[in-house]
Amino acid sequence: MANQPRVLKVVLIGDGGVGKSSIMNRFITGEFDGQSYHTIGVEFLTKNVEVEGKQYTLQIWDTAGQERFKSLRTPFYRGADCCMLTYAVNDAQSFHNLKMWKQEFLYYADINDDKFPFVVLGNKVDVYDKEVQQSVAQNWCRENGGYPHIETSAKDETNVTECFKTAIRNTVSAQLHQGEASISNLTSDTPNINLKAMAKDKQSCC
Numbered sequence: 565m566a567n568q569p570r571v572l573k574v575v576l577i578g579d580g581g582v583g584k585s586s587i588m589n590r591f592i593t594g595e596f597d598g599q600s601y602h603t604i605g606v607e608f609l610t611k612n613v614e615v616e617g618k619q620y621t622l623q624i625w626d627t628a629g630q631e632r633f634k635s636l637r638t639p640f641y642r643g644a645d646c647c648m649l650t651y652a653v654n655d656a657q658s659f660h661n662l663k664m665w666k667q668e669f670l671y672y673a674d675i676n677d678d679k680f681p682f683v684v685l686g687n688k689v690d691v692y693d694k695e696v697q698q699s700v701a702q703n704w705c706r707e708n709g710g711y712p713h714i715e716t717s718a719k720d721e722t723n724v725t726e727c728f729k730t731a732i733r734n735t736v737s738a739q740l741h742q743g744e745a746s747i748s749n750l751t752s753d754t755p756n757i758n759l760k761a762m763a764k765d766k767q768s769c770c
């Protein structure tokens with residue numbers, strides 16, 4: 565059981581057309597399709613990934629970004645371990661909409677915790693008509709919760725594997741901190757149990 569890969573549910577959200585499906589497909593199949601097909605509802609694929617000597621099964625949920633599919637995508641936010649807020653670097657509006665996406669996710673995932681492990685992706689970094697500078701996006705991430713920010717290209721494969729590995733590291737670290745925070749809330753008269761070690765064990769189970 566200890567060697568079973570840990571399953572992590574990662575949800576990709578962001579405006580229609582920013583490249584969510586392309587990022588997922590590039591990561592899973594290694595291929596890129598220049599055609600545009602709007603996702604209807606959600607699709608999910610899995611992939612086993614090793615990070616720092618540990619095995620994870622990433623369950624990647626690609627959601628439809630178009631407003632008309634809102635009711636189809638939001639039921640799938642619950643139970644997410646991590647959320648990738650995605651914009652396209654050549655589409656400033658998709659970057660401005662990240663705040664709305666974050667709120668939608670927290671509301672429908674029923675999460676109050678602002679420390680939820682979001683990762684922000686600026687996709688299509690291969691294009692020449694960049695509208696969102698990296699420093700601007702990094703500032704937004706810093707001011708909105710200290711989220712990792714990664715510029716990706718599903719087209720030329722820039723940082724595609726790296727962004728999912730960052731998602732894993734960030735999720736594991738956030739869950740570990742949550743475990744430690746709940747431990748520190750317990751009274752100190754539990755002397756015979758190493759609670760911190762238990763929280764760490766929990767990371768490698770299920």
Ligand SMILES: Nc1nc2c(ncn2[C@@H]2O[C@H](COP(=O)(O)OP(=O)(O)OP(=O)(O)O)[C@@H](O)[C@H]2O)c(=O)[nH]1
Pocket residue numbers: 578579580581582583584585586587597598599600601602603604627628629630687688689690691716717718719720
């Ligand atoms: N230049 C470039 N184009 C990309 C990149 N990623 C995706 N595209 C193109 O952008 C378009 C939209 O990509 P999708 O992956 O369908 O976007 P999406 O975010 O899944 O869109 P919805 O399903 O509507 O939410 C397609 O024509 C892709 O080929 C990229 O990294 N660089």
